[in-house]
Amino acid sequence: xxxxxxxxxxxxxxxxxxxxxxxxxxxxxxxxxxxxxxxxxxxxxxxxxxxxxxxxxxxxxxxxxxxxxxxxxxxxxxxxxxxxxxxxxxxxxxxxxxxxxxxxxxxxxxxxxxxxxxxxxxxxxxxxxxxxxxxxxxxxxxxxxxxxxxxxxxxxxxxxxxxxxxxxxxxxxxxxxxxxxxxxxxxxxxxxxxxxxxxxxxxxxxxxxxxxxxxxxxxxxxxxxxxxxxxxxxxxxxxxxxxxxxxxxxxxxxxxxxxxxxxxxxxxxxxxxxxxxxxxxxxxxxxxxxxxxxxxxxxxxxxxxxxxxxxxxxxxxxxxxxxxxxxxxxxxxxxxxxxxxxxxxx
Numbered sequence: 001x002x003x004x005x006x007x008x009x010x011x012x013x014x015x016x017x018x019x020x021x022x023x024x025x026x027x028x029x030x031x032x033x034x035x036x037x038x039x040x041x042x043x044x045x046x047x048x049x050x051x052x053x054x055x056x057x058x059x060x061x062x063x064x065x066x067x068x069x070x071x072x073x074x075x076x077x078x079x080x081x082x083x084x085x086x087x088x089x090x091x092x093x094x095x096x097x098x099x100x101x102x103x104x105x106x107x108x109x110x111x112x113x114x115x116x117x118x119x120x121x122x123x124x125x126x127x128x129x130x131x132x133x134x135x136x137x138x139x140x141x142x143x144x145x146x147x148x149x150x151x152x153x154x155x156x157x158x159x160x161x162x163x164x165x166x167x168x169x170x171x172x173x174x175x176x177x178x179x180x181x182x183x184x185x186x187x188x189x190x191x192x193x194x195x196x197x198x199x200x201x202x203x204x205x206x207x208x209x210x211x212x213x214x215x216x217x218x219x220x221x222x223x224x225x226x227x228x229x230x231x232x233x234x235x236x237x238x239x240x241x242x243x244x245x246x247x248x249x250x251x252x253x254x255x256x257x258x259x260x261x262x263x264x265x266x267x268x269x270x271x272x273x274x275x276x277x278x279x280x281x282x283x284x285x286x287x288x289x290x291x292x293x294x295x296x297x298x299x300x301x302x303x304x305x306x307x308x309x310x311x312x313x314x315x316x317x318x319x320x321x322x323x324x325x326x327x328x329x330x331x332x333x334x335x336x337x338x339x340x341x342x343x344x345x346x
Contacts, residue, residue: 005030006331009072011037011064011087012079015189017101019050020320021078026056028324028338030331033057034072037064070094074330076323077102080188085122088147092126097330098147099323105130105149106217116213133326134159134221135335136270142329150326151221153318154180154214154236157247159221160273160293161310164266165259166226171251171306173230178218180247181237183284186314194238206237243315244284249308259297259306267295271336272317272325282311289313290343291321313343 008025012018013036025031036046038061046061047054069075075091077084077100084100091098107113110124121127131145132138134156142148151159158178165171181204184195193199215234222230239246260278267273274294276282282294290313298307312318321339328335 005032006073007032007034007071008327009033009035009037009067009069009075011067011069011075011077012083013046013061014038014041014049015078016185016315017319018078019053020315021076021101021323022046022050022053022057024316024320024324024338026053027341030333030337031327033059035059035062035067035069037062037067037069039064070096072096074099074327076100076327077104078320081117082119082122085126088126089123092146097145099133099150099326099330100130100148101150101319101323103149103152103213103217105147106132106151106155107220109216109220112216116216132221133322135322135325135329136160136163136267136273137221137225139329142326143332145330148323148326148330150319150323152214152217153182153186153245153312153314154178154212154234154247155217155221156318156322157245157293157310157312158218158232158234158249160312161247161249161295161308162222162251163225164263165251165306165308166222166230167266168257168262169226170253170255170257170262172254173222173226173228175252176222176230176232177250178232178234178247179237179250180235180245181239182314183239183241183244185242186245186318187238200238201240203240204237206235208236212236241284243288243313245310245312245314245318246284247308247310249306249310251306251308253299253304253306259299263295263297272339280309282309284311284313285345286343287311287313287317288344289316290341291317291325291339292343293317 280296
């Protein structure tokens, strides 16, 4: 153990989730960053690539083959899908705990994961052990986990939005609808035509309507809570902003309920879920750079449809912030440690 804390390594720190993780860990009082890997950028100073970290992160990127990850207490994988599963077994055998911010261990049905992600899983035996890292549902299991599968950004917003309704058994589970919009950083830090400024700016479009790989992750989580399969229509959209997810969720009510009270009671003890006053309309900038999920629930005209509005920052509560939240739980730190930053306005 590091003095007064833990030694932490990051595999793949050159993407948006990687730099967000660095920003948060650099301010964490109980973490000592000891290694960050990048095969392509080995030898380059982290702050040279990310000037916002100047004076706070003195590390250089190291070659994955030479990084002393086995000396860490915890290793984060901020890598593309398919990387963590190749290295997880050796690290766990060495006594290192893992949080994978990618999708390698999220879906418990390995055959289904292979269908959606297009490759053979390298260590299916660890999938059954991995704990899905949604603290508001699995907090107690996360405490003891050796391997945490950090949820995706869309799945975080949709599950937190639907959760109280599904737990209470007051909605039709065969007709759930999630209409979600994300900023372009959700596509990652890579050169692709659809995220170019001239393509994404001043534009708005849906994508992945017939099928999206976050769909089975969302339905798996909701089914776990419901105790039965659920049917969900999930439509993601790309919006011309850098950060943020806004999920508008629809469900048909099957029983009378005070929806505002239901949500307030369910999340009363959750530090990072803010149930807003009745009639509210949360916006994405209210969570920009913060680990908060803000939720408002409506019942238009007193009818039988519940409309839930849920906003998160896709890089914080939707990725790296939630990963740090999981780390805090795993190592017995107060859950809010290093995550109390306020959102940025404007």
